[in-house]
Amino acid sequence: xxxxxxxxxACGIIAFACSGFVEARRKDMDLVGxxxxxxxxxxxxxxxxxxxxxxxxxxWVEHQEYAIxxxxxxxxxxxxxxxxxxxxxxKTIVVADALGLGLFSAVGTSLALEAQMPVFICVMMGxxxxxxxxxxxxxxxxxxxxxxxxxxxxxxxxxxxxAVYMVLEWLDxxxxxxxxxxxxxxxxxxxxxxxxxxxxxx
Amino acid sequence: xxxxxxxxxACGIIAFACSGFVEARRKDMDLVGxxxxxxxxxxxxxxxxxxxxxxxxxxWVEHQEYAIxxxxxxxxxxxxxxxxxxxxxxKTIVVADALGLGLFSAVGTSLALEAQMPVFICVMMGxxxxxxxxxxxxxxxxxxxxxxxxxxxxxxxxxxxxAVYMVLEWLDxxxxxxxxxxxxxxxxxxxxxxxxxxxxxx
Amino acid sequence: xxxxxxxxxACGIIAFACSGFVEARRKDMDLVGxxxxxxxxxxxxxxxxxxxxxxxxxxWVEHQEYAIxxxxxxxxxxxxxxxxxxxxxxKTIVVADALGLGLFSAVGTSLALEAQMPVFICVMMGxxxxxxxxxxxxxxxxxxxxxxxxxxxxxxxxxxxxAVYMVLEWLDxxxxxxxxxxxxxxxxxxxxxxxxxxxxxx
Numbered sequence: 187x188x189x190x191x192x193x194x195x196a197c198g199i200i201a202f203a204c205s206g207f208v209e210a211r212r213k214d215m216d217l218v219g220x221x222x223x224x225x226x227x228x229x230x231x232x233x234x235x236x237x238x239x240x241x242x243x244x245x246w247v248e249h250q251e252y253a254i255x256x257x258x259x260x261x262x263x264x265x266x267x268x269x270x271x272x273x274x275x276x277k278t279i280v281v282a283d284a285l286g287l288g289l290f291s292a293v294g295t296s297l298a299l300e301a302q303m304p305v306f307i308c309v310m311m312g313x314x315x316x317x318x319x320x321x322x323x324x325x326x327x328x329x330x331x332x333x334x335x336x337x338x339x340x341x342x343x344x345x346x347x348x349a350v351y352m353v354l355e356w357l358d359x360x361x362x363x364x365x366x367x368x369x370x371x372x373x374x375x376x377x378x379x380x381x382x383x384x385x386x387x388x
Numbered sequence: 389x390x391x392x393x394x395x396x397x398a399c400g401i402i403a404f405a406c407s408g409f410v411e412a413r414r415k416d417m418d419l420v421g422x423x424x425x426x427x428x429x430x431x432x433x434x435x436x437x438x439x440x441x442x443x444x445x446x447x448w449v450e451h452q453e454y455a456i457x458x459x460x461x462x463x464x465x466x467x468x469x470x471x472x473x474x475x476x477x478x479k480t481i482v483v484a485d486a487l488g489l490g491l492f493s494a495v496g497t498s499l500a501l502e503a504q505m506p507v508f509i510c511v512m513m514g515x516x517x518x519x520x521x522x523x524x525x526x527x528x529x530x531x532x533x534x535x536x537x538x539x540x541x542x543x544x545x546x547x548x549x550x551a552v553y554m555v556l557e558w559l560d561x562x563x564x565x566x567x568x569x570x571x572x573x574x575x576x577x578x579x580x581x582x583x584x585x586x587x588x589x590x
Numbered sequence: 591x592x593x594x595x596x597x598x599x600a601c602g603i604i605a606f607a608c609s610g611f612v613e614a615r616r617k618d619m620d621l622v623g624x625x626x627x628x629x630x631x632x633x634x635x636x637x638x639x640x641x642x643x644x645x646x647x648x649x650w651v652e653h654q655e656y657a658i659x660x661x662x663x664x665x666x667x668x669x670x671x672x673x674x675x676x677x678x679x680x681k682t683i684v685v686a687d688a689l690g691l692g693l694f695s696a697v698g699t700s701l702a703l704e705a706q707m708p709v710f711i712c713v714m715m716g717x718x719x720x721x722x723x724x725x726x727x728x729x730x731x732x733x734x735x736x737x738x739x740x741x742x743x744x745x746x747x748x749x750x751x752x753a754v755y756m757v758l759e760w761l762d763x764x765x766x767x768x769x770x771x772x773x774x775x776x777x778x779x780x781x782x783x784x785x786x787x788x789x790x791x792x
Contacts, residue, residue, distance in 0.1 A: 210738070216790040218745040219738025222725075233642070238435070240444050242644050250708040257710075264791060304452040306459075321424075321528070326725070328734045330530045334412070334421025341420040386418035387466060440637070442646050506654040508661075523626075523730070532732045536614070536623025543622040588620035589668060 191289070194369070196252075198286020202228040202319055203256050204279050207263040209327050221260035223326055228256055230319035235294050235311050239301050280380060284343075288372035291316035291344040292365050295351045305352055312348030316372070317341050339379035342386060347372025393491070396571070398454075400488020404430040404521055405458050406481050409465040411529050423462035425528055430458055432521035437496050437513050441503050482582060486545075490574035493518035493546040494567050497553045507554060514550030518574070519543050541581035544588060549574025595693070598773070600656075602690020606632040606723055607660050608683050611667040613731050625664035627730055632660055634723035639698050639715050643705050684784060688747075692776035695720035695748040696769050699755045709756055716752035720776070721745050743783035746790060751776030 206224030215223065229246045236244050246253045294315025298308040317333050317340065324331040333341045351368035355361070378384070408426030417425065431448045438446050448455045496517025500510040519535050519542065526533040535543045553570035557563070580586070610628030619627065633650045640648050650657045698719025702712040721737050721744065728735040737745045755772035759765070782788070 213734055213738075214740070215734075215738045216740045218790060219735070222738065222745075237439060237641060238446065238449075240442075240644075244642065247642075247707060247711050250710045253714065254710055303449060306452045306456055307449050310455065325527060325729060326735065326738070328530065328732065330415055330417075331421070331528065334415075334417040334424065334528070336416070336418045341424075386420060439641060440648065440651075442644075505651060508654045508658050509651050512657065527729060530732065532617055532619075533623070533730065536617075536619040536626065536730070538618070538620045543626075588622065 191365075194285050194289045197282045198289050199228045199252055199256070200259070201279055201282030201286045203259055205283065205320065206323050207260070207267055209323055209329075211263070211267060213327050217260060217264065220263055221257055223323055224260055224263075225253065225256050226326060227319045227323040228252075230322040231290060231315045231317060232294070232319075234318050234322075235297070235315045238314070239298065239303070239311065241297065241301070281377065284373040284376040284380075285369070287316045287340070287344055287376055288347055288369035290319075291347050291372050292351055292368035295348045295368065296361065296365060299352075299355060308352060309345065309348040312351065313341055313344045316344040336385050339384045339386060340376065343372050343375035343379060346375060393567075396487050396491050399484045400491050401430045401454055401458070402461070403481055403484030403488045405461055407485060407522065408525050409462070409469055411525055411531075413465070413469060415529050419462060419466065422465055423459055425525055426462055426465075427455065427458050428528060429521045429525040430454075432524040433492060433517045433519060434496070434521075436520050436524075437499070437517045440516070441500065441505070441513065443499065443503070483579065486575040486578040486582075487571070489518045489542070489546055489578055490549055490571035492521075493549050493574050494553055494570035497550045497570065498563065498567060501554075501557065510554060511547065511550040514553065515543055515546045518546040538587050541586045541588060542578065545574050545577035545581060548577060595769075598689050598693045601686045602693050603632045603656055603660070604663070605683055605686030605690045607663055609687065609724065610727050611664070611671055613727055613733075615667070615671060617731050621664060621668065624667055625661055627727055628664055628667075629657065629660050630730060631723045631727040632656075634726040635694060635719045635721060636698070636723075638722045638726075639701070639719045642718070643702065643707070643715065645701070645705070685781065688777040688780040688784075689773070691720045691744070691748055691780055692751055692773035694723075695751050695776050696755055696772035699752045699772065700765065700769060703756075703759065712756060713749065713752040716755065717745055717748045720748040740789050743788045743790060744780065747776050747779035747783060750779060 203224040206227035207220055209227075210220040210223040213219070225246075229244075229252075232245050236242065291312040293312075295308050295312030297315075298311035303311065320333055320340075321331040347368045350371045351364045354364035354367055359367075405426040408429035409422055411429075412422040412425040415421070427448075431446075431454075434447050438444065493514040495514075497510050497514030499517075500513035505513065522535055522542075523533040549570045552573045553566045556566035556569055561569075607628040610631035611624055613631075614624040614627040617623070629650075633648075633656075636649050640646065695716040697716075699712050699716030701719075702715035707715065724737055724744075725735040751772045754775045755768050758768035758771055763771075
């Protein structure tokens with residue numbers, strides 16, 4: 187179970203980093219830009235949450251292997267990224283990104299609950315963990331954040347998944363049940379939103 | 389007196405959130421974008437100050453009712469905002485925004501003083517509390533921050549109000565006198581600047 | 591030796607602030623904008639590092655004289671900046687900026703090492719200290735950060751200087767030797783990169 191979560195986590199980090207690579211290359215950045223944008227996309231949400239909650243050490247400080255992984259991927263992104271632009275690769279990234287969004291959101295909510303935050307703040311911390319990496323990526327790339335535009339539902343899926351987490355905790359379910367259910371709700375909703383082209387009104 | 393300040397505070401938060409709504413709608417954002425931009429406008433300055441001073445818990449974490457208020461307002465902003473575009477509504481928002489700027493700046497200065505910061509830093513923390521919500525709003529909306537452009541005086545009013553706070557404290561006035569005077573100086577200067585079209589040189 | 595470092599530090603802060611002045615004036619900002627952009631350029635990198643490492647008090651809070659210096663320079667920048675645009679002034683700023691980059695990077699690495707961070711994180715903290723002031727300057731000015739674009743090597747010089755610091759520490763050299771060598775490596779590489787027009791691939 188713990189191993190499974192670690193696999194999901196690694197998939198999510200790689201998927202988030204990939205969205206950073208794609209965006210940074212589109213802006214014609216050099217290796218430094220590609221690495222920093224990918225790093226911020228992958229770890230920005232969790233870092234902001236930890237700074238707001240005053241939690242230390244930060245995730246990527248404790249696990250420098252993840253930071254090194256993103257660095258190595260950035261080195262490889264230059265020569266290999268153009269070949270990844272196939273339909274299969276893009277679908278894989280969408281699925282991994284949805285899993286990452288689900289995991290990051292659920293973990294963010296659970297850490298805020300652990301820090302005894304009030305209910306609404308726990309949900310906000312979950313959503314922040316899930317989406318703010320992408321927000322910071324778009325700010326660094328000088329774009330209006332994708333999740334604020336009327337694209338297919340993204341933050342809303344995270345919000346509902348975090349709410350499910352809080353309801354299950356309130357019903358005294360075990361943390362494992364709440365975590366898995368929350369990840370599934372967020373990820374499945376996100377994949378449905380992409381498939382069915384669901385959008386929010388203005 | 390304390391009730392009066394709470395009323396001013398609520399007015400300020402609503403006015404700041406409204407400027408977030410207007411900006412987010414101008415960029416054609418969806419509900420998620422509208423909420424986050426409004427939230428960041430209302431609480432960004434105080435949050436940055438608290439992170440710089442290492443104060444916890446954050447204001448909106450302790451008072452989740454304000455975060456919920458902004459969320460509810462964001463839900464209502466979609467259908468109701470277009471009707472708010474009358475001259476009366478715009479004037480009301482300018483006044484409430486000036487009051488909010490005055491209160492946030494004065495409170496920021498007083499909290500920095502409490503944390504025993506040096507004089508110049510206390511003033512900077514007051515100005516940061518007052519204006520950085522708007523700076524972050526404009527960064528998220530992909531604009532050069534309004535307060536940096538040659539618009540009618542805004543940050544300068546906050547700076548003078550914070551300086552008045554420090555002078556009155558140094559003269560051993562009570563905190564209540566310093567707070568009220570500082571709020572009045574900032575707010576009145578801001579309203580005069582709008583009325584008389586005062587601008588800074590480059 | 592300690593006096594020498596303080597001189598280098600002051601040079602670096604002034605050079606970083608100058609790059610903020612130039613950018614803010616190019617965007618036609620008023621005095622408030624010029625001051626805040628210069629301040630963020632000069633102290634943003636170190637502040638971000640301290641917030642990530644949870645170090646307090648912040649450098650510019652402890653040394654408010656530097657914040658006041660930037661404020662006074664911002665007041666002078668309006669009338670005097672246009673006269674500074676000579677070739678001599680521009681070369682002086684490039685040299686001072688290279689020294690500042692070297693010093694800030696080396697100090698950032700050494701503080702992270704003191705906080706017992708892992709190796710890769712120490713290097714990242716050094717680079718963050720050196721370059722993030724400029725990144726935040728460009729974000730506030732609504733530009734894609736200069737260090738992410740394919741300009742002459744900048745972050746890469748800082749990265750190599752920080753790596754040299756770590757190697758010398760690992761070889762049990764004194765901190766002074768590591769610091770001076772690291773500053774020299776970064777600064778000389780940066781000046782060579784400008785001279786020889788070295789750039790990174792995409």
